Amino acid sequence: MIKLNRNIQPDINLVDKIDFFEPEVVNLDNGIPVYLIDTGIQDIIKIEFLFNAGSWYQDKLLVAKFTNKMLKEGTESYTSEEIAEKIDYYGAHLETSADKDMAYISFYSLNKHLDNTLPIISEVIKCPVFPDNDLEIYKQNRKQEFIISNKKVRYLARRKFNELIFGKNYPYGRLFDKDDFDRIERDDLINFFKDFYYPENCKIIIAGKIRKDMVNLLNRHFGGYNGSPQKINKKKIINIEPNISRRVHVKKDDAIQSAIRIGKVLFNKKHPDFLKLLVLNTVLGGYFGSRLMTNIREEKGYTYGIGSAVVSLHNSGYFFITSEIGAEVTQKAIDEIYYEIKVLKEKKIPESELDIVRNYMLGSFLRSMDGAFALSENLKGILEYGLDNSYNRNFIEIIKNISAEELRNLAQKYLDENSLFEMKVGK
Amino acid sequence: MIDFDKFELDNGLKVIVHKDINTPIVAMNILYNVGARDEDPDKTGFAHLFEHLMFGGSVNIPKYDIPLEKAGGENNAFTNNDITNYYLTIPKQNLELAFWLESDRMLNLAFSTKSLEVQRNVVIEEFKQSYLNQPYGDVWLMLKPLAYKIHPYKWPTIGKEISHIENATMDDVKAFYKKFYNPNNAILTVAGNVETRNIKKLAEKWFGPVLQETKYNRSLPMEPVQTEIRNLTVKRKVPFDAIYKVYHICARTDQEYHTTDLISDILSNGDSSRLYTRLVKEQKLFSEINAYITGDIDNGLFVFTGKLVNGVKMKDAEKAIENEIEKIKDIQVKDEELRKVKNKIESSLEFSEINVLNKAMNLSFSELLGDADLINQEKSKYSSVTIEGIHQTANEIFRKDNCSTLYYFAN
Numbered sequence: 001m002i003k004l005n006r007n008i009q010p011d012i013n014l015v016d017k018i019d020f021f022e023p024e025v026v027n028l029d030n031g032i033p034v035y036l037i038d039t040g041i042q043d044i045i046k047i048e049f050l051f052n053a054g055s056w057y058q059d060k061l062l063v064a065k066f067t068n069k070m071l072k073e074g075t076e077s078y079t080s081e082e083i084a085e086k087i088d089y090y091g092a093h094l095e096t097s098a099d100k101d102m103a104y105i106s107f108y109s110l111n112k113h114l115d116n117t118l119p120i121i122s123e124v125i126k127c128p129v130f131p132d133n134d135l136e137i138y139k140q141n142r143k144q145e146f147i148i149s150n151k152k153v154r155y156l157a158r159r160k161f162n163e164l165i166f167g168k169n170y171p172y173g174r175l176f177d178k179d180d181f182d183r184i185e186r187d188d189l190i191n192f193f194k195d196f197y198y199p200e201n202c203k204i205i206i207a208g209k210i211r212k213d214m215v216n217l218l219n220r221h222f223g224g225y226n227g228s229p230q231k232i233n234k235k236k237i238i239n240i241e242p243n244i245s246r247r248v249h250v251k252k253d254d255a256i257q258s259a260i261r262i263g264k265v266l267f268n269k270k271h272p273d274f275l276k277l278l279v280l281n282t283v284l285g286g287y288f289g290s291r292l293m294t295n296i297r298e299e300k301g302y303t304y305g306i307g308s309a310v311v312s313l314h315n316s317g318y319f320f321i322t323s324e325i326g327a328e329v330t331q332k333a334i335d336e337i338y339y340e341i342k343v344l345k346e347k348k349i350p351e352s353e354l355d356i357v358r359n360y361m362l363g364s365f366l367r368s369m370d371g372a373f374a375l376s377e378n379l380k381g382i383l384e385y386g387l388d389n390s391y392n393r394n395f396i397e398i399i400k401n402i403s404a405e406e407l408r409n410l411a412q413k414y415l416d417e418n419s420l421f422e423m424k425v426g427k
Numbered sequence: 428m429i430d431f432d433k434f435e436l437d438n439g440l441k442v443i444v445h446k447d448i449n450t451p452i453v454a455m456n457i458l459y460n461v462g463a464r465d466e467d468p469d470k471t472g473f474a475h476l477f478e479h480l481m482f483g484g485s486v487n488i489p490k491y492d493i494p495l496e497k498a499g500g501e502n503n504a505f506t507n508n509d510i511t512n513y514y515l516t517i518p519k520q521n522l523e524l525a526f527w528l529e530s531d532r533m534l535n536l537a538f539s540t541k542s543l544e545v546q547r548n549v550v551i552e553e554f555k556q557s558y559l560n561q562p563y564g565d566v567w568l569m570l571k572p573l574a575y576k577i578h579p580y581k582w583p584t585i586g587k588e589i590s591h592i593e594n595a596t597m598d599d600v601k602a603f604y605k606k607f608y609n610p611n612n613a614i615l616t617v618a619g620n621v622e623t624r625n626i627k628k629l630a631e632k633w634f635g636p637v638l639q640e641t642k643y644n645r646s647l648p649m650e651p652v653q654t655e656i657r658n659l660t661v662k663r664k665v666p667f668d669a670i671y672k673v674y675h676i677c678a679r680t681d682q683e684y685h686t687t688d689l690i691s692d693i694l695s696n697g698d699s700s701r702l703y704t705r706l707v708k709e710q711k712l713f714s715e716i717n718a719y720i721t722g723d724i725d726n727g728l729f730v731f732t733g734k735l736v737n738g739v740k741m742k743d744a745e746k747a748i749e750n751e752i753e754k755i756k757d758i759q760v761k762d763e764e765l766r767k768v769k770n771k772i773e774s775s776l777e778f779s780e781i782n783v784l785n786k787a788m789n790l791s792f793s794e795l796l797g798d799a800d801l802i803n804q805e806k807s808k809y810s811s812v813t814i815e816g817i818h819q820t821a822n823e824i825f826r827k828d829n830c831s832t833l834y835y836f837a838n
Contacts, residue, residue, distance in 0.1 A: 004636060006487040006531055010523040012498045041449055042777055072698075081708070084698035089767045091774030110774050137707070140736065141714040147666045148734075151562045254664065257552070257560045289492050301548025304556050324556050356497045363499020363518055370450050371781060 015362040018396060020389045021375050023205075026215050028223030030199045035379060040209035040372040043111045048376065049125060050203045050384070053103035053196035056315065061176035066138070066184050067192045068098035071105060073134040075123035080134050083120055092117050094124070100172055101314040102384060103196070111211055122221035125197070130189045143181035150178075153259035153425045154324055156250060161261040161423040164248055165318060167241035172316060198227035203383060207376035240265060240316065242421065250425040258330040258426025262337060263320030264419055268312040269385050273410065275398045277319070280407050281310045282357050283349055284340060285321055289356060291340045292321065302326060302333045314384065319414070327427045334422070341420075344411040348404035361399045365392075428803055429786055432623040433794070436630060438639040439611025443790045443799050444626045445618040447783050452516050453619030455525045456787040457533075458795055460614070461607035462509040464579040464647060464725065472586020475506040476550050476595055477603055481513065483542030485532035498524045507584055509724040510795065516784055519620055523629060530633035533613065536604060543597060550592050554585050562665040566732075566833065573659050573831040574673050574728060578650035609640040614794045618787040650675070650726055657831040662838040667714070670744055671833040672731040674824050679724045680796055685808045686816045687720055687824065691729065692768040693760060693817075694718040694751065699767070701751055712739050712747050724796070729824055741834055752825045759814050772809045 023035040055064040072094055073080040087094050090113035095106045107121050149155040159175055166173025204222070206214060242265070267274060278286075285292040285308030292306045306323035325333045349357075368378055382391050431445045466473045481504065482491045495502055495515060502515035517525050558564045567583045575581035586592055615634070617626050653675055677683050695702045695718035702716045716733040735744045779785055793801040 004632065006527070006534070009488075009494055010521075010527050012494075012524060013518075013520040015499050015518050039449075042780055044774075044777055044781075081699065081704060084704070085767075088697040088699040088771060089763075091770035091772075093774075108774075108778065110777060113770075134708075137711060140711070141707070144667055144714040144734065144737065148562050151666065153560065255560060256555050287496060289496050297549055298545060301545040302552070304549055304553040324552075324560070326552055326555065356493060359499045360496040360501075363496075363501065366451055366499065366518055367501070367516060370452050373781065 012359070014359060015366050018362075018366055018369060020392055021369065022389065023375075023379060028199075028204075028215075028219050030223050030226055032199050032202050032204055032222060034204045034206060034215065034218060035383070036210055036214070037205065037207040037372050037375045037379065038210040039375065040207065043209055045109055045111055045114065045206065045208035045210065046373055046376060047107045047109075047121070048205045048207075048380070049105040050205070050380065051103045051197055052101070052201050053192070054099050054101040056101050056171045057196055058171075058192065060183070060188055061174065061180045062184055063188045063192050064103065065098045066135075067130075067189045067197075068096050068103040068105075070130050070135060070138060070189055071096055071124050071128045073138065074129050074131040076127040076129060077123055078120060080131070083124065086120050087117065090117050094121070111209060114211070114217065118217060118221050125222065126225055126227070128193065130186050130193075132186055135184070135186055135189070139181050139184055143178055146181065147178055153252060153255050153257060154322075156252075157259035157261045157322070157423050157425040160248065160250060160425065161263070161320065161421070164243045164421050164423055165263065165265050166316070167243065170238055170240050172313060173240075194227070199225065205376045205379060205383075207372040209372075246420070247422045248424070250423070252426055255426040256327055257324045258327055258424055259322075259324050260330065260334060260425075261320050261322050261423045262334075262420055263308075263318055264421055266310065266317045266319050266414065268314065268317040269382075269387065269391070271317070273414075274310070274312065274317070275395050276402055276406065276410055277310050277414065278395075279357065279361065279399060279402050280344070280410050281308055281319070282361055283353070283407070284308050284344060287357070287360055289360070291343075292323075292337065295340060296323070296333050296336050300329075300333075300336070302329045302336075306333075312385070330424065330426060334424075338417055341411070341415050341417060345408065345415060348408050351404065354404055354407075358399050362396070365396065365399070429780065429790065431790055431799055433799055434623075434627060436610065436635055438635065438637055439609075439642075440630070440634050440637070441614045441794060442626065442630050443614065443616040443794060444621060444623045445616065445783075445786055445790060446621060446623075447618060447786070448620045450619060450783055451519055452783060453519050453522050453525075453617065453621060454514065454516050454784040454787040455522075455529065456512065456514045456616045456618075456784070456791045457529055458614045458616075458791040459511045459513070459607060460612045460643070460795060461511055462507055463582065463584040464508050465607065465645065466579065466582070468579070468582070469591070470595065470599060471582040471588075471591045472550070472554075472584070473591070473595060473599065473603060474511055475584050475586070476546065476592055477600065478504050478506045478511050478513075479546040479550055480536065480542060480600060481532055483539055483546065484537035486535040486537060488528060488531050489537070491528060491532065494524060495528060500525065508580055510792070512788065512791070514784060514788060522617075522619075522621070526629045526633040529615075530637060533608060533610060533634065534637050538597060538601060540597060543595070543600060547592055547595060550585075551589055554589055554592065558583075558585060563663075563669060563835065565663075566671055566835065569659060569661065570671055570673060570831070570833050573657055573833065574653075574675070575650055577648045578725060579647060580650070580723065580725065605640065606643060610634060610637050611639040612643055614791045616787040616791045616794075618783040618790070647725065653829050653831075655828050658834065659832070660834040660836065662836045665835070665837045667737060668735040668739075668741055668744075668837050669835040670731070670733050670735065670741065670748070671835065672745075672748065673831050674729040674826075674829050676720060676727050676729045676824055678726050679722060683816070683820045683823075685805075686812045686820045687729065688722075689765070689768050689772070689809065689812050690755065690817055690821055690824075691718050691720050692771060693755065693764060696768065696771060701755075702748075705751065706733070706747050710747060712736055712744050716748075741836070745832070752821075755817075755821045756825055759818050762814070765812070765814060765817070769810055769812070773806060776806055
């Protein structure tokens with residue numbers, strides 16, 4: 001037997017082939033498009049409703065989130081207790097969430113119980129009544145939760161950073177405060193619901209093992225109503241007006257770590273440089289072996305974790321670096337962050353490093369397309385921007401072919417130190 | 428149902444293979460049978476610190492992450508009271524690389540001084556970030572030693588105090604490695620579109636030459652039955668009062684484990700659960716409330732945690748929790764309520780089988796508990812829980828002198 005030579009690494013083969021799944025699209029009778037991802041093995045299903053009803057669309061702070069979260073707290077035929085009881089009884093799971101752009105209602109169930117649970121979901125989507133009593137409880141409890149979160153340096157830094165880069169008046173930068181919870185009224189939710197939760201503003205994604213009668217079931221429960229908006233596209237165009245001072249320090253003298261965020265407003269997925277910036281971002285702070293992680297955690301031990309991200313929003317986008325750092329080494333870590341950015345602008349990324357990043361990203365991409373639920377997440381990310389699989393194909397090409405020179409040029413173009421904002425919360 | 432094959436190498440490494448043809452990704456999970464409970468009381472937090480050091484280079488591979496990332500893989504690890512678990516996912520064609528990486532760090536570490544120095548700092552920052560710089564972050568630092576007096580569950584996985592991590596030496600590291608990081612103390616699971624005979628070949632090739640060590644025989648002191656009410660009151664800089672109550676329960680492999688788990692589901696799983704509907708929605712005493720079991724391998728805890736609505740008195744809040752406890756002790760649960768929590772379990776077991784990595788982790792852990800096939804028996808064990816069983820177990824657990832309470836006041 002030949003002695004095993006452990007110094008020789010087994011061969012690596014690049015991820016060369018990724019199968020893109022093309023979902024089937026069916027329109028319900030009232031026009032709601034349904035995207036079907038029928039690749040599941042288990043007899044389970046996820047039904048997700050997407051509405052353009054995120055905080056971007058609200059005139060009063062917190063209304064988008066509250067409308068979304070209160071959908072399951074009572075409808076024309078069911079109380080919130082009855083809804084909870086039925087959903088739990090059939091082992092199903094109903095989750096609602098709203099971010100800056102979108103509102104989601106995600107429903108998970110065993111296929112065999114759908115006939116019992118869909119009538120409830122149908123009411124949640126079509127005729128919530130936002131009962132006063134449930135609303136008061138919800139306001140009270142979320143307000144307390146917010147007051148607790150506000151004691152966390154990381155949470156504070158995230159909030160204040162958005163205000164810093166987008167400005168106090170821009171929808172992505174406007175911050176709610178604890179008093180805003182008290183200002184929410186039932187009528188706010190009723191009106192927001194009427195304005196944004198109607199069929200023309202809705203998409204449905206179904207993922208899992210799809211029953212043959214699925215489209216009929218959906219038509220019965222969601223295809224026969226026609227809510228219509230009171231007002232459409234009423235949003236005034238507002239300009240982004242970032243904070244005048246680029247470096248802001250929120251003092252918290254008892255904090256033993258500081259939370260920092262450094263970054264700036266950029267653009268969204270539709271911009272030709274977006275995907276390229278994802279590669280640059282991965283090099284800087286997008287994976288465990290990234291430069292920030294290697295330098296600031298693995299070389300110096302200043303933090304438990306540091307990372308960066310490029311975020312796409314429907315009407316904008318931004319780049320940020322985030323970390324929580326020991327109070328006594330915070331400035332040193334910040335200096336290292338700017339140093340790493342400077343290096344990206346001045347020196348081409350070595351091919352060996354770029355190779356790691358390309359392969360890591362291709363592997364991640366493969367994982368992001370693995371299984372019905374992952375596929376539905378991927379689809380969501382492109383549907384919201386009116387994109388299709390050509391976006392995914394383009395991404396693969398960019399990962400494989402972008403050059404070190406192009407990445408350096410991108411760093412010079414977008415990561416000028418004088419264009420970056422810095423938020424520090426801590427000592 | 429998760430089908431699997433199982434074999435053992437001559438050096439004692441247990442290997443489990445699960446075939447799932449529906450994914451281009453393979454998951455590899457290595458469970459080392461060592462957790463915070465195996466630590467020296469004066470060197471706590473060591474199992475977790477050690478987990479960090481496992482990424483600091485092995486005898487033939489200077490940096491664990493780089494080759495894996497280059498192969499399109501991704502990995503992580505966690506440590507708890509009982510185990511240290513390492514896992515990765517990798518495109519199928521590069522699976523052998525995973526064998527190379529994992530077998531090398533089982534063979535021997537590089538024991539770099541620099542890595543120890545840096546990771547000590549990283550873990551200290553983790554300690555600060557998760558336990559000290561968060562409102563209510565220090566709860567378990569206090570609750571564990573209140574509930575456990577003898578058993579090593581009395582310290583949290585992160586460690587009793589930062590100085591234990593600061594004082595870790597290279598000799599400690601080497602001794603720990605020698606004692607626990609051996610093939611005969613590990614369970615390897617591979618899940619994906621793979622054939623058992625190939626996995627066997629790869630396992631023998633890469634892990635076969637790793638020498639076994641003296642078998643570690645765990646003999647931990649049993650926590651004596653608690654016979655007095657234990658209370659601790661603290662004041663902290665937090666916005667609202669909170670209450671934490673814990674009761675001792677059975678071990679993970681005991682008969683009444685599944686019954687105990689369903690009791691916690693009746694009380695607190697979902698928006699229709701008793702604590703949420705009664706104490707949050709009807710009585711408006713808590714802004715949030717939870718009940719769950721820790722699920723530790725040795726005798727664990729039944730935990731209640733609640734944040735009080737502003738203005739509610741601590742004694743009223745506690746009374747309300749105790750009322751619910753009395754109800755589940757005194758009045759038999761209805762058929763329909765039991766059916767509901769069983770349905771929820773059935774569904775969550777089904778959903779847990781979507782993902783190969785999840786399956787690989789569960790198989791390794793079940794094997795540690797005695798048999799990988801235990802994962803396939805979960806559903807029937809939960810479904811055979813009875814109304815009488817719940818009544819009896821609730822009465823055994825919820826004795827006043829089996830309870831430790833932490834009153835956490837805002838100052």
